[in-house]
Amino acid sequence: MVINWKNPDYDAIWKNRSAEIDRIRKDESYYKSIVVHYKYNPVDFINDWGITFDPRRDPSLLPFILFPKQEEYILWLKKQMDDGQSCVVEKSRDMGATWLNMAFAILLWLFWPGKKIGFGSRKEDLVDKIGDPDSIFEKGRMFLRYLPREFLPFGFDVDEHAPFMKIINPDNGSVITGESGDNIGRGGRNTIYFKDESAFYARPDKIDASLAGNSDVRVDVSTPNGTGNPFYNKRVGGIFPVFTFHWKSDPRKDDAWYKKQKRELDPVILAQEVDIDYNASTEMVCIPAEWVQAAVDFNLEDSGLKIGGLDVADEGGDENSFVWRKGVVVKSVEAWKEGNTTETTRRAYGTCKLNKIKLLRYDSIGVGAGVKGEIWAINQEEKKMSVVPHGIHSGGKPPAGNFEPGKPWQEMFLNMRAAMWWDMRRRFQRVYNQKYNNMKYRVDELISIPNDSGLIIELSQPKYKFARSGKIQIEKKEDMKKRGLKSPNRADALMLCFAKLSGVDYNLLTVA
Numbered sequence: 001m002v003i004n005w006k007n008p009d010y011d012a013i014w015k016n017r018s019a020e021i022d023r024i025r026k027d028e029s030y031y032k033s034i035v036v037h038y039k040y041n042p043v044d045f046i047n048d049w050g051i052t053f054d055p056r057r058d059p060s061l062l063p064f065i066l067f068p069k070q071e072e073y074i075l076w077l078k079k080q081m082d083d084g085q086s087c088v089v090e091k092s093r094d095m096g097a098t099w100l101n102m103a104f105a106i107l108l109w110l111f112w113p114g115k116k117i118g119f120g121s122r123k124e125d126l127v128d129k130i131g132d133p134d135s136i137f138e139k140g141r142m143f144l145r146y147l148p149r150e151f152l153p154f155g156f157d158v159d160e161h162a163p164f165m166k167i168i169n170p171d172n173g174s175v176i177t178g179e180s181g182d183n184i185g186r187g188g189r190n191t192i193y194f195k196d197e198s199a200f201y202a203r204p205d206k207i208d209a210s211l212a213g214n215s216d217v218r219v220d221v222s223t224p225n226g227t228g229n230p231f232y233n234k235r236v237g238g239i240f241p242v243f244t245f246h247w248k249s250d251p252r253k254d255d256a257w258y259k260k261q262k263r264e265l266d267p268v269i270l271a272q273e274v275d276i277d278y279n280a281s282t283e284m285v286c287i288p289a290e291w292v293q294a295a296v297d298f299n300l301e302d303s304g305l306k307i308g309g310l311d312v313a314d315e316g317g318d319e320n321s322f323v324w325r326k327g328v329v330v331k332s333v334e335a336w337k338e339g340n341t342t343e344t345t346r347r348a349y350g351t352c353k354l355n356k357i358k359l360l361r362y363d364s365i366g367v368g369a370g371v372k373g374e375i376w377a378i379n380q381e382e383k384k385m386s387v388v389p390h391g392i393h394s395g396g397k398p399p400a401g402n403f404e405p406g407k408p409w410q411e412m413f414l415n416m417r418a419a420m421w422w423d424m425r426r427r428f429q430r431v432y433n434q435k436y437n438n439m440k441y442r443v444d445e446l447i448s449i450p451n452d453s454g455l456i457i458e459l460s461q462p463k464y465k466f467a468r469s470g471k472i473q474i475e476k477k478e479d480m481k482k483r484g485l486k487s488p489n490r491a492d493a494l495m496l497c498f499a500k501l502s503g504v505d506y507n508l509l510t511v512a
Contacts, residue, residue, distance in 0.1 A: 005252045013063045013065065020048065024150055031150060035111070035151070038111060042078060042103075046103045046104075047066055050103050051143055052064040055133075066100075067251050068249075069245065073100060073245065074103075074104060077101075077219070081217050086240055090223070090224065091222070091245035092250075092275070093273040095247070101219070105140070106140060106144065106147075108174065109169050110151060112174065113173055115191045116177065116188070116191050118176075118178070118215065119176065120178065120193065121136065122180065122197060124180040127196075128178050137165060141158055141167075144162065154171055165178035166178070192215060193211060193214060194219045194221060197221070197223070198220035198221060199224060223272055223273045224276055226278060226282075227279065227483065228484065236485070246276055246451075248296065268281055271288075271290060275290050276289070284464055285463055285464075286460075286474060289460040291428035292460055294431050296450070298431055298447070300448045302329035306324060306358065307360075308352055309493040309495070309497030309499075310496065312362070313337065313367070313487075319337055320335065320337070321489040323455075323493040324351070325497050328427075328446055328447050329447075330494065332355075333452040333493075345370070349375060349378055353386055359387075360388065360389055361392055362391055363391075363496060365394065371389060372391055394417040394492075399500045403423075413472050414469070416499075417474055417495070420495040420499050421495060422464075423498070423499075424498060427446060428459075430446055455491060458488035458491035461485050461488055
């Protein structure tokens, strides 16, 4: 069924469900086959029989029909459980994540014997408050009350088998349990454990220690709450798989919806709970997260030179990063940890050849210094100039000329790195103004980036300040690490990719 997400035909969906129940009740073989099917296909189970509740609508009880990103999440969640892998879910508000988690838990509870599913949150009332659909467990009770009896355990009664903080399957021994605050993790082992609003716990380290031996699959779910908590560290640490529920993936929401949120919400709340901005309360951020989000998949013409930017990891925990663009449209973002400078350069070179990228920019100081020699060596091996290396000294002088009329680059910025970041800041700001404030700019003054969560987060991490000379400087990587932040390698690769062209022989770029 094709769904009009702005105005779904719920009457038709209810009628289809009624017809399906009639078929199940008349055809026992079909019923048995569909039960087996649902056991391994949670998306179909939820779409066919799930319900949700939205008090803003009339009627408020609705069939739970998953939009594509929600379907993707359920399948991703099943994979993490099958792999025994803990994971992180970052989300905008009102994306249905709690309903999805409870629906998945009920599927396990129904069709998989001996499963124990745990839910925890910072306050007891958030986990369970009888009769309050805002609480996690009341969502589960509502889901079960409207599930056809053919799928419920024999003799199941919501009032008897779903008491406070518990939902018991009397047939197969599966159970869903709840905990709150510092008690999280004390209820014994679990098949899977959902930590709701994980970034907001008072003593998160204590909870993590309790859960460490409790379950192999711990799902940290939350909107952001700054950078000083374990949830953020898990999100950016590169160890756990991450799923991002951004409002832009919700077909019910559009720019008009976002403008309404912007009018009604405090800017910090908007940034954290809508834009998934971990730096919402951080002053002097060079590129605000809402500007970055405006440029994600921004529709621009992708004409012009193909240029790559390579940032070589300067220590073991960092990533090598390669970004390339066509004109002002970023086409790809890659990041990897393995490989020395030679291996990293050859990997980037291979990507350039595959995509016919003629110019490769890199930071010419530190570990990146060897990139040029390696590219020239490869060109000599192949006996043709396939890729032209262009080194940029990020700690050196800014470009010559004016940043804007009457303001020379070299008088405004402390070094080339500050100039690159500030130039990028202006591109994102222009995109935001064009998209939301009806301002118009030339295409070459804008930017469009792909929906790469690592790049998006890194772009809004570095802060800026004014040096004693009055020039703008960007926060050093060493200072970022003191705040618990890793080196923004993907973002730095993007800066290199867009740095002002200088000292390049354009004739080389046309060599086959």
